[in-house]
Amino acid sequence: MQEQISALRDALTAQIGSAADLQALEDIRVAALGKKGSVSGLMKGLGGMSPEERKEMGPALNGLKTEVADALAARKDVLEDAALEARLTAERVDVTLPVMDHPAGTIHPVSQVMDEIAEIFASLGFDVAEGPDLESDFHNFTALNIPEEHPARQDHDTFYLTPDENGDRKVLRTHTSPVQIRTMLSKKPPIRIIAPGRTYRNDSDATHTPMFHQVEGLVIDRDTHLGHLKGTLEAFLKAFFEVDAVTLRLRPSYFPFTEPSMEVDVQCSFNEGSVKIGDGNDWLEILGSGMVHPNVLRACNLDPNEYQGFAFGVGIDRLAMLKYGMNDLRAFFDADLRWLKHYGFAALDLPTIAGGLSK
Numbered sequence: 001m002q003e004q005i006s007a008l009r010d011a012l013t014a015q016i017g018s019a020a021d022l023q024a025l026e027d028i029r030v031a032a033l034g035k036k037g038s039v040s041g042l043m044k045g046l047g048g049m050s051p052e053e054r055k056e057m058g059p060a061l062n063g064l065k066t067e068v069a070d071a072l073a074a075r076k077d078v079l080e081d082a083a084l085e086a087r088l089t090a091e092r093v094d095v096t097l098p099v100m101d102h103p104a105g106t107i108h109p110v111s112q113v114m115d116e117i118a119e120i121f122a123s124l125g126f127d128v129a130e131g132p133d134l135e136s137d138f139h140n141f142t143a144l145n146i147p148e149e150h151p152a153r154q155d156h157d158t159f160y161l162t163p164d165e166n167g168d169r170k171v172l173r174t175h176t177s178p179v180q181i182r183t184m185l186s187k188k189p190p191i192r193i194i195a196p197g198r199t200y201r202n203d204s205d206a207t208h209t210p211m212f213h214q215v216e217g218l219v220i221d222r223d224t225h226l227g228h229l230k231g232t233l234e235a236f237l238k239a240f241f242e243v244d245a246v247t248l249r250l251r252p253s254y255f256p257f258t259e260p261s262m263e264v265d266v267q268c269s270f271n272e273g274s275v276k277i278g279d280g281n282d283w284l285e286i287l288g289s290g291m292v293h294p295n296v297l298r299a300c301n302l303d304p305n306e307y308q309g310f311a312f313g314v315g316i317d318r319l320a321m322l323k324y325g326m327n328d329l330r331a332f333f334d335a336d337l338r339w340l341k342h343y344g345f346a347a348l349d350l351p352t353i354a355g356g357l358s359k
């Protein structure tokens, strides 16, 4: 009997080891452990044995059964892995495309201008800050000195979201100015940041789209003054428009979050629909700016007697239109490949101050 068991073990082990696929393995399982299987047949014989014999053969047969079951399971793992591997190879799809056969994509002018702006301000020691597109009322308005009933709220054509269960109503940020608040609340002065990003207003024509881009600037320190603002903007606009000099005109204006506030114009000339920045007889309004209002500093837990600073906000799309000569903002977001090919920039040509921003 012992010999029979050991012969069966050898035979089954060999069969299992060479089973070529899952079906063959299943056949071996049934032939050994199934109701009429060889191992089960030997187990049935236990009933007719003397108690002594049974005491010896019982454990031996159970051991055989376990060994065979383990060997089957191990072989099954191996075969399943192999089957998966075969399927992965057979069903493989090559998602790559040969580069040379296809037209290269280009960098969108908005991305290009954002990169140019970041590059210029990095060279002036500014960091890039970010904030969410979905803003709280506090960050977008209240902390910027635009309280609940302030008329400026109406100017913004705000997209409001449905209020949550607490009655809190988020907005799609109407400007990048809330990033000023987030920055002042999260780090100590000195602060020198720009915050480029998407902004939203319910407005649409040749120079307005419901989603557009702005870049915010913020500098806070103990002795920052209006001269610093003017110098920074001059350095920025000169570098951006790639001209040797710009002349700025600061016009008194009103923004709730700055005092004094001014609109900045650059001197320019218009020639057959294209604009040349730097000299000429015309002025082009380019951005809003001012000294950060004491109420805004207070809302960010900064003492206005200790800290002061300046801020500015620029429309990125408008800068792109002026610099690269497009006249319809809506085309920026039409995803028309012909437009993108015409106005886009080479994909690997990152703007650098040293290498030329746009060349």
Ligand code: DAH
Binding pocket: 174, 175, 176, 177, 216, 217, 255, 257, 258, 287, 288, 289, 290, 291, 311, 312, 313, 314
């Ligand atoms: N947030 C203003 C807007 O969207 C632009 C602006 C004006 C930003 C003056 C500023 C600023 O930081 O000082 O119309």
